[in-house]
Amino acid sequence: MTVAVVQFGGSNCDRDTVQALESLGIEAERVWHEDGLPADVEGIVLPGGFSYGDYLRAGAMAAHSPIMDEVRDAAVAGTPVLGICNGAQIGCEASLTPGAFTTNESARFQCEHVHVRVENADTPWTRQYEEGDVIELPIAHGEGRFEIDDDRLETLEDEGRVLFRYCEADGTVTPEANPNGSKHSIAGVTGEEGDHVAVLMPHPERATLADIGVTDGQGVLEGFRAD
Numbered sequence: 001m002t003v004a005v006v007q008f009g010g011s012n013c014d015r016d017t018v019q020a021l022e023s024l025g026i027e028a029e030r031v032w033h034e035d036g037l038p039a040d041v042e043g044i045v046l047p048g049g050f051s052y053g054d055y056l057r058a059g060a061m062a063a064h065s066p067i068m069d070e071v072r073d074a075a076v077a078g079t080p081v082l083g084i085c086n087g088a089q090i091g092c093e094a095s096l097t098p099g100a101f102t103t104n105e106s107a108r109f110q111c112e113h114v115h116v117r118v119e120n121a122d123t124p125w126t127r128q129y130e131e132g133d134v135i136e137l138p139i140a141h142g143e144g145r146f147e148i149d150d151d152r153l154e155t156l157e158d159e160g161r162v163l164f165r166y167c168e169a170d171g172t173v174t175p176e177a178n179p180n181g182s183k184h185s186i187a188g189v190t191g192e193e194g195d196h197v198a199v200l201m202p203h204p205e206r207a208t209l210a211d212i213g214v215t216d217g218q219g220v221l222e223g224f225r226a227d
């Protein structure tokens with residue numbers, strides 16, 4: 001079982017993600033995007049960072065890297081794919097997941113801990129939690145505001161494809177607890193090919209190692225553990 005953590009020019013969370021996965025006993029390796037996916041790949045992370053300096057739009061250039069065709073084929077074939085932060089932006093730009101992440105309402109880079117509520121606990125990324133659980137995760141982004149047209153938003157909601165919603169510590173969804181102005185306070189969604197493909201803006205890999213403090217993100221990365 002190898003999870004490939006795809007490194008683009010400007011990725012900066014690839015090492016942390018490998019370390020976080022390995023701390024959970026999940027084998028992982030960094031893969032430079034020009035080298036393509038390893039033959040034995042059984043999971044893929046698009047990690048956080050600033051691929052290509054966030055030029056054009058965050059994630060827009062990495063989404064056109066040739067390795068993304070391999071990622072798409074793997075996703076279609078059922079391989080779990082998780083996009084974290086810049087990886088979430090890449091996932092949406094590559095149409096693996098719906099919508100887009102755009103400039104925070106504050107127009108500032110925001111680096112803080114937030115609470116998110118588990119909206120659908122019946123996915124590989126949330127099955128460690130119960131629906132309605134509130135977990136604490138770090139965010140660090142300038143372009144994290146989830147945008148989508150109203151029709152597709154309704155479909156996402158109806159199909160239970162919202163993974164996490166920003167909320168207060170008691171689970172109440174309020175505008176104040178929405179750090180970036182995301183529609184419906186959405187922090188993560190599942191993909192077009194099924195819920196084995198997902199993206200989220202918060203960083204579960206930064207909330208995995210006990211030494212760092214918060215470990216609420218472990219359950220998300222557990223999604224790569226084979227059943």
Ligand SMILES: NC(=O)CC[C@H](N)C(=O)O
Nearest residue numbers: 048049085086141142143
């Ligand atoms: N931590 C990250 O992955 C940064 C995300 C992204 N480049 C932004 O600032 O929006």
